[in-house]
Amino acid sequence: MARIHPPIPEVREPRLSGDTSMRETVTPDMSAEIDHRLKIETTDEEDSEDSLLSDTSSDADDTVPKAPPGLPIAQLPTGLCYDDRMRYHAEIAATTGDNVHPEDPRRIYYIYKELCEAGLVDDETYPPMVEVPLKRIDAREATREECLLVHTPEHYDFVQSTAEMSDAQLIDLSEDPAMDSIYFNTLSFFSSKLSAGAAIETCRAVVSRQVKNAIAVIRPPGHHAEVDRTMGFCLFNNVSIASKVCQNDFGEGCRKILIVDWDVHHGNGCQKAFYDNPNVLYISLHVHMNGLFYPSGTEGDMHHCGAGAGLGKNVNIPWPTKGMGDGDYMYAFQHVVMPIATEFDPDFVIVASGFDAAAGDELGGCFVSPPCYAHMTHMLKSLAGGKIAVCLEGGYNFRAISRSALAVTRTLMGEPPDRLHATAATTSAVDTVNKVRNVQSRYWKSIYPKDPVGGIFGGERLHDIIRQWQATHLYDKYKLTQLHIYRDNVSKSFDQQVLATPNYESKKYLLIIFHDSPDLLGVGDGMTTQQKPHDTWLVDGAQSYIRWAVSHGFGVIDVNIPELITISDPNNPEYNDAEVEYASTATDIARKEGEKLAAYLWENYVEPYDFRGGTFLMGAGHAFHAVAKLVSENENVYPNLLGIIGFIATNPIRPIANPGSHWVSQWYRDNSLVFVSQVHSLWKKDGHPSKRYGKLVRSNGEVLNQMMKIHEHEVFDWIKQQIRENATDDTTEDDEDAEGSKDSDGDTIDDPVAPEQQQQQQHPAPSQGSGSGNDSSNSNSRDGPRGAGFAMSSTGSGTGGDVLMTTER
Ligand SMILES: [Zn+2]
Incomplete structure (x- = not known):
C-alpha cells in the first residue's frame, strides 16, 4: 500500500495521432433550451414507497404524490x-501493432x-x-x-x-x-x-x-x-x-x-x-x-x-x-x-x-x-x-x-x-x-403469453401427432409406409420421418422429397400459449408433390426433417440426448444428422435398385441442406439423377460443388430448378450468383409452403421436360408407355381432385399409345393416362421451364 504516488505515465497531453478524424460527429449546439427539454423527466423524485401503486386503482389521482414546485432534479x-x-x-x-492488448x-x-x-x-x-x-x-x-x-x-x-x-x-x-x-x-x-x-x-x-x-x-x-x-x-x-x-x-x-x-x-x-x-x-x-x-x-x-x-x-x-x-x-x-x-x-x-x-x-x-x-x-x-x-x-x-x-x-x-x-x-x-x-413470462406479470398453469398436462408434441397423422393420411391416400432406419446410423429424431410408396423400388422413376415440417398457421390470443384448433391451419407443401408423383407412376420417398434433432454423442457429454435446432446458426451438428440420413437412404434404399427412368431429388427449406450435401459429396448419385428441385425461403442457400470434380457445378446448373424467395438476401447482392447455386428462380413467395404451392406446376412441367430431354438423349430409354403400364397403384385414383385430369387440362395428354407396351413389369394399362405425360409431351409442357429461365437473374 506504499504506492499511492507511483510514477505517473504520460497523461494529459492529447497524443492522439490523427485525432481529428475521430471528431466529425460531435457537438451540436447545446446552448439553447436545455431546460425546456429537461422537463420530460421531472416527476416526483422519491418513489421508493411504491406500495401505494396499484395497477387496478381507478382513483389513481389520490395516490400520486404531489410534485414539488419547479424542476428540482432536472436542474441537477x-x-x-x-x-x-x-x-x-x-x-x-511494450507492445505494438496487432499485439496490443485490446x-x-x-x-x-x-x-x-x-x-x-x-x-x-x-x-x-x-x-x-x-x-x-x-x-x-x-x-x-x-x-x-x-x-x-x-x-x-x-x-x-x-x-x-x-x-x-x-x-x-x-x-x-x-x-x-x-x-x-x-x-x-x-x-x-x-x-x-x-x-x-x-x-x-x-x-x-x-x-x-x-x-x-x-x-x-x-x-x-x-x-x-x-x-x-x-x-x-x-x-x-x-x-x-x-x-x-x-x-x-x-x-x-x-x-x-x-x-x-x-x-x-x-x-x-x-x-x-x-x-x-x-x-x-x-x-x-x-x-x-x-x-x-x-x-x-x-x-x-x-x-x-x-x-x-x-x-x-x-x-x-x-x-x-x-x-x-x-x-x-x-x-x-x-x-x-x-x-x-x-x-x-x-x-x-x-x-x-x-x-x-x-x-x-x-x-x-x-x-x-x-x-x-x-x-x-x-x-x-x-x-x-x-x-x-x-x-x-x-x-x-x-x-x-x-x-x-x-x-x-x-x-x-x-x-x-x-x-x-x-x-x-x-x-x-x-x-x-x-x-x-x-x-x-412465469416470473413477470406483465410478460405474455403465459404457459398454461401447471405446465403441459402430459401433452404430446404436435409435431409427432402431425407426423403420425401424415403417415396415416399418406397411407390412406397413397399407401406410403415407413422405411426402416437403423438407429445406429442416425438420430432417433428421424424415426417415423421417412415414408415411401409401396414397391417404390420397382418404379421407373423415383422422387425423393426432403422437406421441413409443415407450417401451422394461426393467431394465438396473446394471453396464453393456447392455440385454438379451429383457427389453426396445417399447411404441408409436400403433399401435392406426392400426389402428383404418385399419380404419374413415380415411386416416392418422403423425408420430414424435424426442427429439433436429438443428438447423442458419446464423445461429447454436452450432447447427451440434447435437442439441437436443425437450422441452428451456431452449430451444424444437427444438420450433420440430416446429411447422414440422406447418405444412408441413398445407399440402402435407392442405389441398390434400378430406377430405369431416373431419380429426382427435392429439398425444401432447411432440409435442402441434406440434398446439397448428398450430391456434392457422392459422385455415385449422378448416373441415376435427372434433376434437383430446391425451395429456399429464408434459409441459407447451399452451393453444390465438388472440388475434385468441377463438372458437378455445371451439371447442377443444367439440371436444377431452385426457387428462392424474393425476400432472400441473395437477390440483394450484385452480379450473377455462381452456377454452384444451380438454376435460380426468383419466387414471389416468401414462405416455404406458399412457394411450394405457387410453383408446383412449373415443377411438374420441368420434371417432365427433364425426362423428355433425357429420353431424347438416350433412345433406349424412350419407352414412354412404360409409366402407364408400370403404374399399378389403382388406389391413387380415388383422390377427390383427380390429378391426371388437372394435368390433362393444362397439358394436353400426350399420346400414351405409342403402344409398345413392352415394359417388363405389368402391362396393365388402365391407368395409362397417368404418367404417360412426360416422355412424349412435346407440346406445351415445356413452356413452364422456358418462362422460368427468363425470370432468372
Ligand atoms: Zn465485453
Whole structure:
C-alpha cells in the first residue's frame, strides 16, 4: 500500500495521432433550451414507497404524490467520474501493432477527451460550452471491506499480491491460462481498486442525489470478475461492488437495484454475484452463439433465471449470432428489458456499459449506433426517478466507444437522443426475444403469453401427432409406409420421418422429397400459449408433390426433417440426448444428422435398385441442406439423377460443388430448378450468383409452403421436360408407355381432385399409345393416362421451364 504516488505515465497531453478524424460527429449546439427539454423527466423524485401503486386503482389521482414546485432534479448536474490513474494498469512489455492488448489504457482517455471536446466537461484545457457542465466525481480506491462484499478474501489477497511481484513474475502470471485474458503490472491492484471505488462513488452520488445521474469512465472493467477469480480483462467486479455498497449505505432508499448489461459479452460475474438475490435484477443483452462466444458455456443462456429467492431476477437475452444492430436492441428493450424493468420498479439503475456491441468493434461484431445507445439510456432514465449510473465495461474501438459514450452522456444530461435510422429487428432477434419472453413470462406479470398453469398436462408434441397423422393420411391416400432406419446410423429424431410408396423400388422413376415440417398457421390470443384448433391451419407443401408423383407412376420417398434433432454423442457429454435446432446458426451438428440420413437412404434404399427412368431429388427449406450435401459429396448419385428441385425461403442457400470434380457445378446448373424467395438476401447482392447455386428462380413467395404451392406446376412441367430431354438423349430409354403400364397403384385414383385430369387440362395428354407396351413389369394399362405425360409431351409442357429461365437473374 506504499504506492499511492507511483510514477505517473504520460497523461494529459492529447497524443492522439490523427485525432481529428475521430471528431466529425460531435457537438451540436447545446446552448439553447436545455431546460425546456429537461422537463420530460421531472416527476416526483422519491418513489421508493411504491406500495401505494396499484395497477387496478381507478382513483389513481389520490395516490400520486404531489410534485414539488419547479424542476428540482432536472436542474441537477450529471456526474462524471474519470481518473487518469486508472490508466496505470498496463501491460509490462511494450507492445505494438496487432499485439496490443485490446483492453488498452487509452480507452478511458479517448472517452474523456471526447466529452471534453464536446464542451460538456469543466476541464482546464477544454472550457465547457454548456450552462451546467458535468460535475466531477472524485474517484478513490475501494477498500478491502468493500471489495469483500462481493469477492472472497483469497481473491482480494491474490490481486493485492500482484503489487509486490517482479516483472518476470507478472509476465508469467499474465500468460497463465488460469488468469483468463488478464495482464498485470505492479499498479494493476491500485488501478482496479480505483476503478471499483470510482463506481462506488459514482453510484453513491446518484443515489444521494448529489447529481441527477452519472457516467463513470473507468477501467479495468469488472463484469466478468467472479467472486473468487479474475476473468476477461476484469479484476474486481466494479458494478457488483458498487451495488452492494449502495444497498448497505442507503438501506430502503436503495433496496432494489437494476443492472442492465449491454456489453456484447455476458456479465458472468454480475450474474453469479446476485444469482439468488431478489433485490438485484440483472438483465444482460449479449452475443451467445449457443455458448461459443466468450465467456462461453451455458451460463449466458436464457434459461439461467436466478435461483432461490432470486429466481426470476436474472434475465439473459442471448443473441444467437454476431451482427446484431439497432433494430434488434430496440426490439429487445421494448419487449423485454423495459417491461420487466418497469415491473421490477428499481430504486436505482446501473448500466454495465460495455461499448463492444458498437458498430466498429471487431471483438463484438455487432452494429449498435451511438443514437441507439442514447435511446436505450433514455428509456432507462424513466426508471427509479431517473437515478441511473452508467459504468464503463468493455469496448475496444476508440472511436466507437468515444462516440457511444458521448451519446449516452448527452442523453443523461437531458439532450434528446438523436433520431434512429428506420430499422427493424432481424428474425433471429425476434425469435430470441420471443423465447426469452416465454421463459420470463412465469416470473413477470406483465410478460405474455403465459404457459398454461401447471405446465403441459402430459401433452404430446404436435409435431409427432402431425407426423403420425401424415403417415396415416399418406397411407390412406397413397399407401406410403415407413422405411426402416437403423438407429445406429442416425438420430432417433428421424424415426417415423421417412415414408415411401409401396414397391417404390420397382418404379421407373423415383422422387425423393426432403422437406421441413409443415407450417401451422394461426393467431394465438396473446394471453396464453393456447392455440385454438379451429383457427389453426396445417399447411404441408409436400403433399401435392406426392400426389402428383404418385399419380404419374413415380415411386416416392418422403423425408420430414424435424426442427429439433436429438443428438447423442458419446464423445461429447454436452450432447447427451440434447435437442439441437436443425437450422441452428451456431452449430451444424444437427444438420450433420440430416446429411447422414440422406447418405444412408441413398445407399440402402435407392442405389441398390434400378430406377430405369431416373431419380429426382427435392429439398425444401432447411432440409435442402441434406440434398446439397448428398450430391456434392457422392459422385455415385449422378448416373441415376435427372434433376434437383430446391425451395429456399429464408434459409441459407447451399452451393453444390465438388472440388475434385468441377463438372458437378455445371451439371447442377443444367439440371436444377431452385426457387428462392424474393425476400432472400441473395437477390440483394450484385452480379450473377455462381452456377454452384444451380438454376435460380426468383419466387414471389416468401414462405416455404406458399412457394411450394405457387410453383408446383412449373415443377411438374420441368420434371417432365427433364425426362423428355433425357429420353431424347438416350433412345433406349424412350419407352414412354412404360409409366402407364408400370403404374399399378389403382388406389391413387380415388383422390377427390383427380390429378391426371388437372394435368390433362393444362397439358394436353400426350399420346400414351405409342403402344409398345413392352415394359417388363405389368402391362396393365388402365391407368395409362397417368404418367404417360412426360416422355412424349412435346407440346406445351415445356413452356413452364422456358418462362422460368427468363425470370432468372
Ligand atoms: Zn465485453
